[in-house]
Amino acid sequence: MNNKSLSPRSTCVFVPGPVIVGAGPSGLAAAACLKEQGVPSLILERSNCIASLWQHKTYDRLHLHLPKQFCELPLMGFPSDFPTYPTKQQFIGYLETYAEKFGIKPRFNETVKLAEFDSKVGFWRLKCVDKADIVTEFVCKWLIVATGENAEAVVPNIEGVEEFGGCIKHTSLYKSGEEFRGKKVLVVGCGNSGMEVCLDLCNNHATPSLVVRDTVHVLPREMLGKSTFGLSMWLLKWLPMQLVDRFLLIISWLMLGDTSRLGLDRPSLGPLQLKNLSGKTPVLDVGTLAKIKGGDIKVRPSIKRLKLHTVEFVDGRKENFDAIILATGYKSNVPNWLQDESMFSKEDGFPRKPFPNGWKGENGLYAVGFTKKGLLGTSIDAKRITQDIERCWKDEAKHTSAFARSLLLQSNP
Numbered sequence: 001m002n003n004k005s006l007s008p009r010s011t012c013v014f015v016p017g018p019v020i021v022g023a024g025p026s027g028l029a030a031a032a033c034l035k036e037q038g039v040p041s042l043i044l045e046r047s048n049c050i051a052s053l054w055q056h057k058t059y060d061r062l063h064l065h066l067p068k069q070f071c072e073l074p075l076m077g078f079p080s081d082f083p084t085y086p087t088k089q090q091f092i093g094y095l096e097t098y099a100e101k102f103g104i105k106p107r108f109n110e111t112v113k114l115a116e117f118d119s120k121v122g123f124w125r126l127k128c129v130d131k132a133d134i135v136t137e138f139v140c141k142w143l144i145v146a147t148g149e150n151a152e153a154v155v156p157n158i159e160g161v162e163e164f165g166g167c168i169k170h171t172s173l174y175k176s177g178e179e180f181r182g183k184k185v186l187v188v189g190c191g192n193s194g195m196e197v198c199l200d201l202c203n204n205h206a207t208p209s210l211v212v213r214d215t216v217h218v219l220p221r222e223m224l225g226k227s228t229f230g231l232s233m234w235l236l237k238w239l240p241m242q243l244v245d246r247f248l249l250i251i252s253w254l255m256l257g258d259t260s261r262l263g264l265d266r267p268s269l270g271p272l273q274l275k276n277l278s279g280k281t282p283v284l285d286v287g288t289l290a291k292i293k294g295g296d297i298k299v300r301p302s303i304k305r306l307k308l309h310t311v312e313f314v315d316g317r318k319e320n321f322d323a324i325i326l327a328t329g330y331k332s333n334v335p336n337w338l339q340d341e342s343m344f345s346k347e348d349g350f351p352r353k354p355f356p357n358g359w360k361g362e363n364g365l366y367a368v369g370f371t372k373k374g375l376l377g378t379s380i381d382a383k384r385i386t387q388d389i390e391r392c393w394k395d396e397a398k399h400t401s402a403f404a405r406s407l408l409l410q411s412n413p
């Protein structure tokens with residue numbers, strides 16, 4: 001890399017290979033695939049470690065939601081002694097070994113604030129700021145966006161939030177129910193995280209209630225002795241999605257009963273069709289439903305407003321709570337830093353083209369991990385991007401060596 005000083009507190013770094021923004025599983029997968037094909041890359045990561053979402057923003061009891069065979073990164077499987085659903089610590093350990101195996105050394109504490117294509121020179125320019133506020137400009141031919149679907153917490157505006165007086169935190173800051181022992185806690189949001197946090201609170205002798213604002217598909221994590229996800233994937237090889245959905249709903253009804261009787265109405269579209277169209281993931285139940293059935297977790301409608309330690313719901317009910325956990329999800333942060341007109345939507349920060357076509361934009365711009373298909377999508381993107389860049393990289397290397405040879409011939413005729 002060639003460094004050129006811009007000012008005492010800013011530097012310009014030319015990166016010969018691709019720059020990858022984000023050292024989560026997606027950034028690591030892209031870097032490993034590129035490395036395997038002889039293409040060096042540089043990862044810029046705002047945090048101080050790899051997989052910061054997993055290391056800093058997830059709760060202690062988290063396991064992979066999907067079986068391990070659907071979550072492995074390219075070129076390296078999980079150790080065979082890992083359980084079907086590895087723990088968060090096991091997953092982090094796997095990613096650390098992965099980074100080590102492929103010699104991936106991200107530049108940590110570098111937040112990309114701006115990236116834009118300089119059409120005059122045909123390169124991307126990235127402005128990064130480190131912890132000491134030192135600005136570095138990185139210049140590269142290929143830019144791979146790997147900042148994830150979960151880059152920033154979504155925190156809803158709730159009326160009266162400043163009056164509540166108790167603890168209000170997003171699940172990204174929740175570690176364990178231990179902190180809430182003996183407390184009445186309201187969990188807002190009934191996705192996989194909200195459901196699992198409720199269960200964790202129950203197991204730690206807190207009293208949780210769950211706000212369910214929307215319809216939701218709850219499926220057993222396993223059915224007929226197989227993982228529901230694996231079984232669905234297998235059935236989709238032979239049957240249309242609508243039929244697989246019908247099958248999943250019948251088995252779910254037999255195993256879990258009618259969830260609408262518990263206040264969890266199902267959407268009109270089936271779980272796979274809904275996931276496919278909107279990206280909304282079905283909840284894979286790990287025991288929360290039994291706690292709802294048993295009355296340990298109460299289901300509540302949307303919040304109307306908050307008052308001192310009191311929540312008023314839209315149905316008029318008022319209840320006291322000590323704390324509120326917002327399991328209200330995450331969003332992409334790409335529109336905040338990437339100047340790009342065509343590839344990413346300004347509205348949601350996802351590629352405009354849906355899977356499997358969202359991985360490539362113009363002028364050497366790529367996206368890995370925005371497929372709404374979890375780590376399986378990450379692997380597919382990383383391999384496609386590598387094939388594409390590798391071709392250009394090898395062509396360029398040929399031109400560069402031909403150019404170097406001609407220079408040599410000129411100087412030594």
Ligand SMILES: Cc1cc2nc3c(=O)[nH]c(=O)nc-3n(C[C@H](O)[C@H](O)[C@H](O)COP(=O)(O)OP(=O)(O)OC[C@H]3O[C@@H](n4cnc5c(N)ncnc54)[C@H](O)[C@@H]3O)c2cc1C
Nearest residue numbers: 022024025026046052064065066111112147148369374375
């Ligand atoms: C609780 C939870 C459980 C999940 N379980 C599963 C599962 O079992 N199976 C599955 O397939 N998927 C699962 N997912 C979904 C997803 O596959 C994982 O979250 C995975 O971590 C996504 O990897 P990623 O690298 O795309 O994004 P992230 O892991 O979010 O990594 C993105 C990285 O980019 C960095 N970054 C962001 N902005 C900038 C910037 N401007 N400059 C520099 N760096 C930046 C972040 O700090 C972060 O380290 C889960 C998600 C969550 C939230």
